[in-house]
Amino acid sequence: MADPDDDEDGAPRDRRRIWPWAVTALAIAIIAWAGALAWDALQLAGAARDVKQQASAAQAALKERDAATLSAEVEALQRSAATLAAATDGPHWWIATHLPWVKNQAIPVVAVGEAATVLADDVLDPLSDQAVIDALEVPGFENGRIDPDIFAAAQAPMTQADDALAAQIDALAALDLSRTDQLISERIIDLRDQLREVGDLVHGGRVAAELLPPMLGGEGARTYLVMVQNNAEPRAIGGIPGAILELKVDEGRMDLGEYVAASNLVDRDGVGGLTADEQRIFTDRMQVYPQDVTFTPEYPRAAQMLTRFWQADGRDPVDGVVSVDPVALGWMLDGAPPIEVGDFTLRSGNAARVLLNETYLKYPDPKDQDAFFADASAALFDAVASGKATALGGVERAIEAGRLLVWSADADEQRKLADTGIAGAFLEQDDALGLFVNDGSGAKIAWYIDTDTTVTDHLCTDGSLAGQTVEVTFTHTFDGDVDALPSWVKGTEITVPAGRFAANVLLYPAAGTFVAAVRHDGEAAAMNPEVHDGRSVVEMWLNIGPGESTTLDFDIDTTATGLLRPLFEATPGPKPNVYTAAKDGNSDKC
Secondary structure, X not given: OOOOOEOOOOOEHHHHHHHHHHHHHHHHHHHXXXXXXXXXXXXXXXXXXXXXHHHHHHHHHHHOOOHHHHHHHHHHHHHHHHHHHHOOOOHHHHHHOOOOOHHHHHHHHHHHXXXXXXXXXXXXXXXXXXXXXXXXXXXXOEOOEOOOOOOHHHHHHHHHHHHHHHHHHHHHHOOOOOOOOHHHHHHHHHHHHHHHHHHHHHHHHHHHHHHHHHHOOEOEOEEEEEEEEEEEEEXXXXXXXXXXXXXXXXXXXXXXXXXXXXXXXXXXXXXXXXXXXXXXXXXXXXXXXXXXXXXXXXXXXXXXXXXXXXXXXXXXXXXXXXXXXXXXXHHHOOOOOOEEEOOEEEOOOOHHHHHHHHHHHHOOOHHHHHHHHHHHHHHHHHHHHOOOOOOHHHHHHHHHOOOEEEEEOOHHHHHHHOOOHHHOEOOOOOOEEEEEEEEXXXXXXXXXXXXXXXXXXXXXXXXXXXXXXXXXXXXXXOOOOHHHOOHHHHOOOOOOOOOOEEEEEEEEOOOOEEEEEEEEOOEEOOOEEEEEOOEEEEEEEEEEOOOOEEEEEEEEEEOOOOOOOOEEEEOOOOOOOEEEEEEOOOOOOO
8 A cells, every 4th residue: 555645656755845945956056156156257357357467567666676666566466366365265166176177267266366365475575675675686886895795684585585486386387277268378377477577586686685795705705707708709608708807806895806818728738627518519629719618508617617727727716707798798887987998988888899890990910809808898897896887777687688697616606596597507497498609700700690589489278388480580781891801800711701600500499399390591401409418409500691691490399298488598699689589379289
């Protein structure tokens, strides 16, 4: 006999009554959950937009060393970051981060909120104090010296900010954006790039605060070599070392000691110290001619080799090597009175032109050229080191352009310097693409060569790298009578005909990428592959005469997924380089 509480099919009536209510309740919960997410999405849109704008404004104020503006922008950023973080909090977001597909959108959004909060509270807020923000600025001379302890008060907050930024940069870099909506992934990419840029600035300030006291002689006198590069004869790092200056530093006061032309340090027996890769790729010239230590794009190795030449000539060991070129010295000379050297009057606007070209037209004898270059380099550097020049912006510009580099003989100091822009440690930068030029003309004709480079990054929708195209054009601008040029400008025709510019072009793709093809003036070309200290590199030879132009195109493919857009390093030329970074959207290789 059927239970009166059962339906005709035998199912309990109570259970049948519960199902509609359960389904309704579940539907209401889903609607409520979706509604909560939708409401948060509205908050997120506005907050994310504000965070981007305020973070950009704060970053600009930081670069301008404007503490008042930075403080105001940080307060606004903290409010927007708090709104953003609150809009990605709660049980409905926990659920969202565990559901298929939804989690690919939710997890990156939550990460943005966390990163924005850290950026505001733990990075920019501590840096908005004027004493701290000054640590990001190149220190100036006062009464002929730089106080070694000028950044002492900034060291702790700089360390805090640097550590916090590094953790967030790693967290954002680890996100898998392959299934994330393009609108969201673009915000992540923008923030990631922004944090990397701020991170470079902050880390450089931290290292400066830690290393300035010992390196400025605050803990004992130091002796450095100043390597003045001559970009009219290009080498990977810039140019041949034309003059070597001895610099003594004690309690922040700088005095020039002996200075010599690099040609006086040539050692026909070789000073030794080359690695097998350097010997194979660059030949033994790096250990015979001090002018060729800059064949390698790795500045620490060039600096080490230069000290071997210095000591092989009977001189005492030094504490480090500073590299600078005439272009950088010209930038740093703003505010200094004119400097009389030989038959020339040197100013900020003509320093590079005089040292890299006019001196060779005026003094045909190579010994006179070397002597003038050394005398002029010493006079220019002395004007900067004595504080006669006032444009600290020139120093910052030189560092950003790779025209001012520093190496320390102290292993611990060098380890800290190595991942800053001033170190020139290219081979250690796995995320860097490098394009370098080593002259093969044996002359100073490169003053007339213009270089125009375009790097196009082919990106997937998640912002990861799918490949690159590098196009570099060299144009020979000399339009006069080659025969009228001095032999040391036009060349001696030992390697190439007079007036022609010849060079090895080296391209180092970033880790996880490789050069798939090369075109020379539009035609497929053979390339010479090599391995340099674990980094792949291809070499191409070019040779052009006056009025001619030639273009090399490198196609780069990837061997790994999830790669970030690489940094770009290149040989600083005798004139400011023309460089264009272009970025594609979607790639058909993703």
